[in-house]
Amino acid sequence: MQTERRTADEQYRLIMECRSSGLSDFQWCNEHGIKPGTFYNWVKRLRKKSCYDIPPATGRGGYKPSEQQDVVKLEIVDQPVLHEETPQLLSVLPDHTDTNCMEATAEIKLGSALIRISNDIDPALLAQIIRSVGGASC
DSSP states (O other), rough: OOOOOOHHHHHHHHHHHHTSSSSSSHHHHHHHHHHHHHHHHHHHHHHTSSSOOOOOOTSSTTTOOOOOOOOOOOOOOOOSSSSSOOEEEEOOOOSSSSSOOOOOOOEEETEEEEEEEOOTSSSHHHHEEEEEEEETTO
16 A cells, blocks of 8 residues: 655645644654654655754653662561561661671561661662562562
């Protein structure tokens, strides 16, 4: 099935209509019965000619990669469970002055998981870990 040929001016008009619609190029093309590959070929050819000023695609400029997250080593130890429903504080160890030490200052038993935590853990990270482990034990 062959699509109809369009002049460069008509291609430019359709590209401008697409870019000002607020839709992504893909969505706009699907709604207007134009193959996205054909649309991008028009953009490429018209940019090469340098006779037309074609704006960038909408929806791509707002992309921001996610921030890098810290990776924390967790040691999960299988032990018999006494009370599955409520987390138990098993022990609180004395505070360590050496922050480079990987020793835990507290241990929490949640289901079949034993979580060892240092004092310098981010509270949001701890909450996320507990939610994750709690969801896994259900």
